[in-house]
Amino acid sequence: MDYAILGGGALGLMAAYRLSQAGQSVMLFEQEPLAGGLAAGFRIDDIWLEKFYHHLFRSDTTAIRIIEELGLADRLAWIRPRTVSRKKTRRILIETAQLRKALGSRVATTP
């Protein structure tokens, strides 16, 4: 059977991928020059940025499995993000782990 998929966002791309894995013929139509939909990126010089911010948690096991299945696991980096704010002249770094404990109960400061 031939399939036509309208939209090359995450859903359309995944549906096309699974259908083609199942030996089906798929034609995917995307109106934008770049696939990805809401999760697409754009390039500034040699840096790729997201159109909208996204995050991936270790508990997002389905997404992680798909990344592995696509052979991209070596490009997945688990970093420790910091929330930074300013109080007068001092920069205040709030570690993620600290945020987990009752917001701001342990705040590290730098000069």
Ligand SMILES: Cc1cc2nc3c(=O)[nH]c(=O)nc-3n(C[C@H](O)[C@H](O)[C@H](O)COP(=O)(O)OP(=O)(O)OC[C@H]3O[C@@H](n4cnc5c(N)ncnc54)[C@H](O)[C@@H]3O)c2cc1C
């Ligand atoms: C600010 C923000 C933050 C988010 N953060 C997260 C996150 O952290 N984690 C998470 O899991 N999700 C997050 N999401 C949600 C996630 O981005 C979407 O759920 C997902 O990208 C939706 O994919 P989709 O394929 O269903 O739809 P879309 O991404 O909307 O894709 C639809 C595609 O169809 C195309 N299209 C539409 N009409 C036509 C047409 N007539 N002809 C051809 N092409 C057409 C569009 O151009 C688009 O590329 C976030 C979303 C936003 C806005």
